[in-house]
Amino acid sequence: MQIVRGVDLVLEKGEFAAIMGPSGSGKSTLLYMMGLLDQPTTGKVLSNGKDISNLPDREMAMFRNKMMGFIFQSYRLLPQYTALDNVILPLAYAGEMHRKEDAKKLLEKIGLGKRIKNRPSELSGGECQRVAICRALINRPTVLLGDEPTGALDTKTGEEIMDILLDLHRDGMTILLVTHDPRIAKRTQRVLHFADGKLQG
Amino acid sequence: MNISESFSISFVNLKSNKVRAFLSMLGIIIGIAAVIIVVAITNGAKEEVLQSIGTEDSFIYVVNAKYNEKTNRQIELKTDDLEMFKGLLFIKSVLPKIYKTFEVRTPKKHLKRSIAMINPSYLKTHRITLLSGRNINEFDVTQRSRVCLISKKLARLLFETATPVGQTVSLGQAALNVVGVVEPFSNQAMGEALMEDEESMDPNDLLVPYTTALRLESDLRIDEISLYVDKNYSGNALQQIQSSIEKNSKTMDDFSIQDPKEILAQIEKQTALFTTFLGAIASISLLVGGVGIMNVMLTSVAERTREIGIRKALGASQKDILYQFVIEACVICTLGGVIGIFLGVVVSYLIPWMTNHKISTSIVGNSLAVSFLFSLVVGIVFGIFPALKGSKLSPAEALRVE
Numbered sequence: 001m002q003i004v005r006g007v008d009l010v011l012e013k014g015e016f017a018a019i020m021g022p023s024g025s026g027k028s029t030l031l032y033m034m035g036l037l038d039q040p041t042t043g044k045v046l047s048n049g050k051d052i053s054n055l056p057d058r059e060m061a062m063f064r065n066k067m068m069g070f071i072f073q074s075y076r077l078l079p080q081y082t083a084l085d086n087v088i089l090p091l092a093y094a095g096e097m098h099r100k101e102d103a104k105k106l107l108e109k110i111g112l113g114k115r116i117k118n119r120p121s122e123l124s125g126g127e128c129q130r131v132a133i134c135r136a137l138i139n140r141p142t143v144l145l146g147d148e149p150t151g152a153l154d155t156k157t158g159e160e161i162m163d164i165l166l167d168l169h170r171d172g173m174t175i176l177l178v179t180h181d182p183r184i185a186k187r188t189q190r191v192l193h194f195a196d197g198k199l200q201g
Numbered sequence: 202m203n204i205s206e207s208f209s210i211s212f213v214n215l216k217s218n219k220v221r222a223f224l225s226m227l228g229i230i231i232g233i234a235a236v237i238i239v240v241a242i243t244n245g246a247k248e249e250v251l252q253s254i255g256t257e258d259s260f261i262y263v264v265n266a267k268y269n270e271k272t273n274r275q276i277e278l279k280t281d282d283l284e285m286f287k288g289l290l291f292i293k294s295v296l297p298k299i300y301k302t303f304e305v306r307t308p309k310k311h312l313k314r315s316i317a318m319i320n321p322s323y324l325k326t327h328r329i330t331l332l333s334g335r336n337i338n339e340f341d342v343t344q345r346s347r348v349c350l351i352s353k354k355l356a357r358l359l360f361e362t363a364t365p366v367g368q369t370v371s372l373g374q375a376a377l378n379v380v381g382v383v384e385p386f387s388n389q390a391m392g393e394a395l396m397e398d399e400e401s402m403d404p405n406d407l408l409v410p411y412t413t414a415l416r417l418e419s420d421l422r423i424d425e426i427s428l429y430v431d432k433n434y435s436g437n438a439l440q441q442i443q444s445s446i447e448k449n450s451k452t453m454d455d456f457s458i459q460d461p462k463e464i465l466a467q468i469e470k471q472t473a474l475f476t477t478f479l480g481a482i483a484s485i486s487l488l489v490g491g492v493g494i495m496n497v498m499l500t501s502v503a504e505r506t507r508e509i510g511i512r513k514a515l516g517a518s519q520k521d522i523l524y525q526f527v528i529e530a531c532v533i534c535t536l537g538g539v540i541g542i543f544l545g546v547v548v549s550y551l552i553p554w555m556t557n558h559k560i561s562t563s564i565v566g567n568s569l570a571v572s573f574l575f576s577l578v579v580g581i582v583f584g585i586f587p588a589l590k591g592s593k594l595s596p597a598e599a600l601r602v603e
Contacts, residue, residue, distance in 0.1 A: 061518035
């Protein structure tokens with residue numbers, strides 16, 4: 001089954017872009033392929049001109065670990081871990097457990113200094129998404145990929161999350177979001193419209 | 202990601218689902234405990250027989266009177282018969298044995314007990330510890346001193362004290378002076394558990410010099426004669442005993458001799474058979490336990506698809522996921538193994554106590570080590586298949602599961 005076809009998308013360094021489109025249009029699949037979570041049947045994903053879509057599993061895992069930060073609509077935190085341990089997890093896979101303090105600092109900076117020992121079930125939606133952002137940032141990725149990161153949040157909390165993302169963008173982070181909320185898309189630099197597996201220009 | 206992190210991950214996961222982890226261990230726990238208990242019972246039975254046919258440094262040949270088919274009568278063993286074997290140098294001790302019980306009386310208590318007829322070396326050969334007082338000596342034997350040794354257990358029953366040395370106990374018509382308190386080997390392990398056991402028929406509760414004991418009643422009938430043959434003796438002891446009987450102008454038609462070496466060979470054969478049988482049962486039970494673990498791990502892979510997706514998105518490779526599930530299975534099995542061993546050892550200790558010493562047990566160290574290794578192997582073998590399945594999931598597909 002073809003979900004996405006004939007898409008040619010270039011994301012510049014330091015750019016903040018949003019892909020908009022109705023649900024089922026294939027915009028998430030495109031994001032997942034760019035994040036190496038899904039394999040394109042044909043076509044390539046290039047990073048700095050290098051084809052990264054056909055790397056061996058181990059290298060692909062390291063790419064996801066070091067270069068990409070993911071945030072999801074339903075946060076995707078591990079329920080059995082505390083907020084701090086969730087943020088530490090990418091460090092474990094990177095073999096950089098000595099940087100545990102950085103995880104704490106990140107959580108403090110984002111305003112969750114007093115919640116680091118709480119589990120996701122004890123946190124509000126906004127707090128969970130902020131933990132997820134810290135987790136995405138801990139390995140200092142080059143790209144932040146968001147799959148409807150405000151989709152499960154009320155308008156006010158969603159705006160707060162967008163404020164954080166805009167701050168990150170000001171600091172030089174490259175960000176690509178998938179959303180169907182025009183108010184969210186409006187706040188980014190560049191909006192790509194997507195329908196039936198194609199970019200609408 | 203290194204091994205210690207993989208371990209901490211599996212511990213976190215097991216802790217977050219304790220009930221399921223315990224249920225999946227149950228098969229292993231029961232399997233291992235069962236193996237240890239049954240091996241302990243078999244070994245206990247073997248040791249009990251071994252104790253009855255020998256001591257540390259000697260084999261016990263038992264001489265009985267037998268029904269003579271030629272004369273159609275059965276002789277009775279007499280005190281004189283003990284003398285027949287005195288000339289054989291490889292025999293360390295000759296002791297008579299009687300099965301009948303005697304009236305044992307003190308001012309406070311009155312009960313029936315069987316007795317052991319002993320010589321000075323009896324305590325050492327039967328691994329009986331002298332707690333207080335003195336052992337009997339050669340003088341007591343030759344002079345038929347009216348003395349006796351009693352077990353701590355019997356001392357408490359008869360005198361309500363553990364130190365009755367110097368007091369007198371009436372045995373049939375005779376009054377014997379208690380010169381020492383002992384603790385038979387079989388009671389040491391059990392501690393105080395059997396204190397109130399008035400029905401015990403352990404002859405080692407009341408030990409009397411055999412010369413004294415033979416005079417307790419006139420015309421006392423001996424039930425059997427135990428010959429303690431040096432274990433290092435290389436000649437044919439049985440033949441020499443038989444010829445010694447015939448030299449004393451008696452006929453072997455009147456006697457039967459139990460050859461401990463023959464019994465030993467039989468036990469070894471039976472134990473080997475039983476062990477093979479047990480090994481088969483153990484393998485089956487642990488296999489079932491392993492399948493239980495596999496089932497749980499498979500369910501857990503299916504249930505935790507989302508977690509696998511998240512971990513892969515965060516940088517876990519196929520190998521990391523594989524290790525995580527294998528280690529989890531191993532931790533479950535090892536933990537189950539340790540609990541199973543603990544349970545098995547505890548129950549093995551309780552069985553003699555619960556069955557009033559009708560069943561004795563003796564734990565075999567090897568059975569602990571082997572079952573522990575086995576549980577680890579089960580963990581690896583039955584953990585790998587679900588782990589492979591989990592590690593191959595595509596992250597995007599795994600993440601789509603809600």
